[in-house]
Amino acid sequence: MILYYNKTERATVRRHRERGTNERETIDAILDEGFVGHLAFAADGQPFAIPMLYARGDGELYLHGSPLSRLIRCVAFGIPVCFTVTLIDGIVFARSAFHHSINYRSAVILGTGRTIDDREEKHEALRLIVEHVARGRSDEVRGPSDGELKATEVLALTISEASAKVRTGPPADAAKDFALPIWAGELPLAVQPGEPIPNDRCEVDVPASVEQWRRVYA
C-alpha cells in the first residue's frame, strides 16, 4: 500500500507535474537524508528563509533554537511556515544552454508549529536532532542539564501537508541537438566528509558517530 501526505491545492507541484509527488516514502527519505532545511516565515510582511537543523520524529519535524530568537518566537506563536529540505544530486549538462538543469530532490512541508513543553518530550526531540545529524552520537555525549533544556525552545511541525519534487536522469535535449558535437551528461555531486579535526585537549579516539558518518545508512 502506498501512503500519501495531504495533497492540498497548495501542496501540489504544478510546474513539471511529472516530477511532483505526495508519496510518504519519497518525502520521508528526503527528510532523512538531509539535515539542514530552510524555514520560511513572514514577519511584518517580509518573508525570510533561514537555515535550520531538524529531525524527523513520528509524523513530525522537530526544530530547535533560542527562546529569545525572533524566528522561534514567531513559529511558537503559530504563524504559517514552510520547511524545505533540498538535496543536490548532480548537474545536468545539456547540448543546449536551455536544457541545463540540476538533479535534485526537495521536500516542502507546510503548516504551523507548536512548542514542546513537556520535559520528556523535549528531551527526546533534542536527542533525535543530535541523532539525525550524526547517528549514534547521542549515546556518546553528556545529555542536556535542566538549565540547557530551559535555554532551548523545541518546536514540532506536523508532517501532513507535504510534497516532493524530484529530477533524475540525463539531459532532455531536443532531438535535433543530439547531432551537435557537444558533451552532454550528468556530473553526480555528493556531500563528503573530510578528516576529523580533534578539539584541543581531546585525547580519546574518534568515535563511530564521526568515523562512520554518512547520510544514508543501509
Added chain:
Amino acid sequence: MILYYNKTERATVRRHRERGTNERETIDAILDEGFVGHLAFAADGQPFAIPMLYARGDGELYLHGSPLSRLIRCVAFGIPVCFTVTLIDGIVFARSAFHHSINYRSAVILGTGRTIDDREEKHEALRLIVEHVARGRSDEVRGPSDGELKATEVLALTISEASAKVRTGPPADAAKDFALPIWAGELPLAVQPGEPIPNDRCEVDVPASVEQWRRVYA
C-alpha cells in the same frame, strides 16, 4: 576600504551577533561558492521556500524560471522576497549534546525582484547562470534560440539589504566538560563531484567545465 551592504534593522543578525556581518566581501563569496539558494515568498498568506539556481551579476542576483510558474509570476509582480544561500562546512561535535553545532556560512538577501525584458540583458543573465553553475560551460554549448528566450522569465534581485551569518571553528563546550572522556572536534564536509556520466549518443570528450568542475576557483 571595507564595503558593506545595507544593515537595516531586518538585515541585522540578532542571535549570536558575533557571527553576523553585512560585509560585502563575505556575502559575495558565499553567493559565488553556492549555486542553489532558497527563495522565500508568500502567496495567500502562506510562506514558501523554493530551491532555485542563481547567478550573481553586478550588484544583482539573477533567477530564472517558466513565465507560467506561480513563483516567477509572484516575484515578477514585485512582492517582498528573501533569497538565502547556505553552505555547510562541517559538523561540530561537542562533549555536551547542547553544544553540538554546524559550521556554516549563509547569506540572506531581502528585496523585490524585477523582470528582465531587454533581450541582450536577458541573454547575458542566462549566460551568467550557466557560467555560475559550471564555469566555462557557456562557451561550449548551443546558446538560447528566440523561442527558448521567450519560454524563460529572468528576474533580477538587487543585492542591497543583505547579511551573512558564519560559524567556524571548534565546539564551545563549558570549561567543566573538557575533562569528560568524550571526543570533540569538527568533521569537515564538502560537496564533491563524482565520475561524469555521458548521455546516450555522446561521443565527444568530457570538457573542461565538467572535468575541472569545482565551487571555488583560485
